[in-house]
Amino acid sequence: MRLDRRAADAVVWLLLLTMPFWLTWIGGYTALGTRVVVLALAAMSLNFLLGFTGVLSFGHAAYFGLGVYGLGLTIKYLVPSSLAGMAVGVIVGTLAAMIIGALIVRLRGIYFAMVTIAFGQVFYFIAYRWNGVTGGDDGLSGWRRLPVDLGFARIDILNSDYALYYWSLFWFAIAVLIMAALLRSPFGRTLLAIRENERRARFLGIPIDRHIWISWTISCLFVSLAGTLYALLNNFADPHDLRWDQSGDFVIMAVLGGMRNFWGPLIGAAIYVVLQDYISSQTENWMSFIGLLFVLVVMFFPRGLLGVLRRRAAP
């Protein structure tokens, strides 16, 4: 079983590392791969909280969007540097999450989820209304990602799709490896404990609210990292990136792929992105296909698509 999991991990990493090469054979293009990686990072970060702590957030787009706008505004108005933009986006997103998390961490279940939406909408309306700075409804344009200059090397993410893919994959890998390591640590086990039985966890001496707050903060940190990469990919900040339906999309990706499986949200994000790409070229109504697929998965594979594999594999 442990060997199985290692083998699965190896396959996933291998596929990700070679994606730009095989993606074109099956009719894709490199930027599509980048989109998968970036949205998968967002969905996996959400799932750190949802699948492995048992806390449902419907407001993760807020921190994703703060990453997007943090990067865009920095590059447009402050420093023409992709790295500086990423740093600002992640810091702003994480700080907001720390503060809001502290306010709402006592709530549970649907109440927590509702309040995350409410806070998320606050940021959406700021981006939407503050026309002069954020571009309002039209989004923030008039800026572009810049090549990353590391001193000893220059990564031309502006002109090379490959460079941007591997730049995104690099950050994806760091975030995902950290989350995987955390889930195998004593701290990660306290999160599983909270998910499994909050009462038992509390009476083992785990201060539940504090641990949920840390999990939430880690989750939002990586979501805002994904947001900054998303902004680099699009050269654009869209107020929709902050909105509750974007949050819902992350939840859909996690549930579609299987939220009890570490790689589930990656599969969910891949399906989501590919369907969006193919179907939206045929019909405006691509979201109803995703909706239909979502309903079918929830009805027939309640543990998500990877959940089925797991059950089959079990003796």
Added chain:
Amino acid sequence: MSLLEVQNVSRHFGSLVAVNGVSMTVEPGELRAVIGPNGAGKTTFFNMITGFFRPTGGRIVFDGTDITSLLPARRVWRGIARTFQVTEVFPALSVRDNLRIAIEVASGLRLRPFLRRDDQTAVQARVADLLAISNLAPMANRLVGELSHGDQRATEIMMALALKPKLLLLDEPTAGMGDQETYDITQLIRKLHRDQKLTIILIEHDMRVVFHLAERVMVLAQGAVLADGTPQQIAANEAVQTAYLGQAA
């Protein structure tokens, strides 16, 4: 110094008085039982000691400090562990992980993002200890949710024990068990009390278990103390017989 002093605690739920001015003093190393008919307030009494509910009146002093309004986790850190009337475990995790989580929390490792080799060895050794004491070793890698009721309860008791408590509260440890399972759990509790000098308070409906284990028994009825004494005194007490034992017979 007494380990636990419960002073005149009460708990109201709206107009219902679930516990009404109950006091109890427990010395280190004692094994006490709390009995009483359904709804007598036994679990509520435990809930106030462990911080599940705050008392509406009275005071609770543990190991020299007033803990009346501490959060549950802080009481655990001070040495109070409990099990529940309805088993509370982590069903989708293995027995080993259930124990490991409790051990790691008790060893102050709960916020560690990684484990050093020596800590890991210490945790594993302690898991092995607990498995050996409880005869759960053959099931160590099974999910707790797949085990028999008795083994799940044993796991819960061992999780509480993993916290190295000074005081262990067991709420009906043999509830819903067959004779063999009841016997096994009774032996386990006895062993913990004898070998580890653990102070234990247990709520129990099964009189065989109470008489077999307890040195002193407190009888609650309608939230108040009806009697308090040795098992023999309780068995001979007429008020208890009418209120409780008589009803059961």
